[in-house]
Amino acid sequence: MDDMPGVTRDRHYGYAEWIGKFFTVIDTGGYVTGSDDKFESEIRKQVELALEECTAVVFMVDCRDGLTGYDKEFANIIRRSKKPVFIAANKADTPEKSMLASEFYELGMGEIFPMSAENGSGSGELLDALVKTFASEGVEDPDAGIPKIAILGRPNVGKSSFLNMLLGRERSIVTDEAGTTRDAIHSRYKMYGNDFILIDTAGIRKKSKVHNDIEFYSVLRSLRALEECDVCIFVVDATRGLESQDINLISLAQKQSKGMVIMVNKWDLVEKDDKTSDKMKKDMLEKMAPIDYVPIIFASVLEKKRIFQVIEKAVKVFENKTKKVPTSELNDAMLPEIVHYPPPSLKGKMIQIKYVTQVGAKSPSFAFFCNLPQYIQESYTRFLENRLREKFDFEGVPIRLFFRKK
Numbered sequence: 001m002d003d004m005p006g007v008t009r010d011r012h013y014g015y016a017e018w019i020g021k022f023f024t025v026i027d028t029g030g031y032v033t034g035s036d037d038k039f040e041s042e043i044r045k046q047v048e049l050a051l052e053e054c055t056a057v058v059f060m061v062d063c064r065d066g067l068t069g070y071d072k073e074f075a076n077i078i079r080r081s082k083k084p085v086f087i088a089a090n091k092a093d094t095p096e097k098s099m100l101a102s103e104f105y106e107l108g109m110g111e112i113f114p115m116s117a118e119n120g121s122g123s124g125e126l127l128d129a130l131v132k133t134f135a136s137e138g139v140e141d142p143d144a145g146i147p148k149i150a151i152l153g154r155p156n157v158g159k160s161s162f163l164n165m166l167l168g169r170e171r172s173i174v175t176d177e178a179g180t181t182r183d184a185i186h187s188r189y190k191m192y193g194n195d196f197i198l199i200d201t202a203g204i205r206k207k208s209k210v211h212n213d214i215e216f217y218s219v220l221r222s223l224r225a226l227e228e229c230d231v232c233i234f235v236v237d238a239t240r241g242l243e244s245q246d247i248n249l250i251s252l253a254q255k256q257s258k259g260m261v262i263m264v265n266k267w268d269l270v271e272k273d274d275k276t277s278d279k280m281k282k283d284m285l286e287k288m289a290p291i292d293y294v295p296i297i298f299a300s301v302l303e304k305k306r307i308f309q310v311i312e313k314a315v316k317v318f319e320n321k322t323k324k325v326p327t328s329e330l331n332d333a334m335l336p337e338i339v340h341y342p343p344p345s346l347k348g349k350m351i352q353i354k355y356v357t358q359v360g361a362k363s364p365s366f367a368f369f370c371n372l373p374q375y376i377q378e379s380y381t382r383f384l385e386n387r388l389r390e391k392f393d394f395e396g397v398p399i400r401l402f403f404r405k406k
Helices: 038-053 069-081 095-107 123-131 159-167 213-228 244-255 276-288 307-321 327-340 378-392
Strands: 012-018 021-027 057-062 085-090 112-114 148-153 185-191 194-200 231-237 259-265 296-298 353-359 365-370 400-405
Touching: 012 123, 038 069, 057 069, 069 095, 085 095, 085 123, 095 112, 112 123, 148 159, 148 213, 148 244, 148 307, 159 185, 159 194, 159 231, 159 307, 185 307, 194 307, 213 244, 231 244, 231 307, 244 259, 244 276, 259 307, 276 296, 296 307, 327 353, 327 378, 378 400
Parallel strands: 057 085, 085 112, 148 194, 148 231, 231 259, 259 296, 365 400
Antiparallel strands: 012 021, 185 194, 353 365
16 A cells, blocks of 8 residues: 555455355455556456356545546446445545545545545444455355465566466556556466466566565565465576576475476577577576476477467376375385495494485475484485475475484
8 A cells, every 4th residue: 555646456365254154355446437557457457357157336526635537537437337336535534634535525426435544433334334245155265275286586577467367368468668567466267177377477687676664565475475485486588598586486486395397488589599598497497506496498489389288287287296105105215226226324334214204384295213323414315305206296396304213
């Protein structure tokens, strides 16, 4: 929230409850007509899409400004939707200001609800009337338990275009200007009969290049999306390659045990031969080292090339992240490897690994039980991780190993 007009651009969805009824709230940008501003025309499209989706409309007006030409124009747009309308006359912070709300009866759209979003006064009466129009009690949290896939990257790499292409509609506003997306945009997506939530995020760049509060909070919301998601799709500009900020994001995702896929977008802009992709992939893996398990897909949103391979791979990574390997299978696969290449002795002491089991955690985690867990060296830990990946396919997912005394 900010005093500057136009802060909200895309449609934002949230969940609410009032007197036992659960419902979804769609927040939109301010509707303006007759403007040449490219964002305002795109915001109008988002508002019109929200009007198509909704069950009822809360038309927010400003008591202090009174009835304006914009209010009258937007009232005509709302009438065409034929949805129940509730006029919320905001900024009616005192009884005197509440009296000003009567001016809006001129719109001929029914009862006016003077209220104050700042202190909450009058909102109860509005909500009481609003929920009476709902046919059912609703669902408390429609997104509970649904896997989340976040689309992350630097500004203007094609994140919103990628989301819109997948959904087949303009869910996020897209322009050539970096920083167009300001919020984390959640969208439902169905693949192979399963539901997922795709999260489009604002571009993330170095702190030194963030110059205003709006961008600062946009970046915070993007980082929060990374924290709440199950799988991250990192979108990279093929003409610039993997940059330091991309590597920082990938490292952060690895520390938070997120599944990961890298999408190299704008592949159509790169002059290439049959070795270009292999060379770029090798360069990216060197920059990410020791993180070498992340799948890399070269794609072009503009030319619609391999974009569905990206989301298919993200779904496969989610399956890898939630994979549970039976203890018997683990030991049948891993103990012969350990016998063939046992842990190196340390200080003249032999280390014996007796068995392994998968433990409950937010990413695949395995406990190896042995006589001297404190003497297991890092190089041997890497050996065990590589064998686990080779045997059970944990592509795109961090693996954690623990050594416990037995």
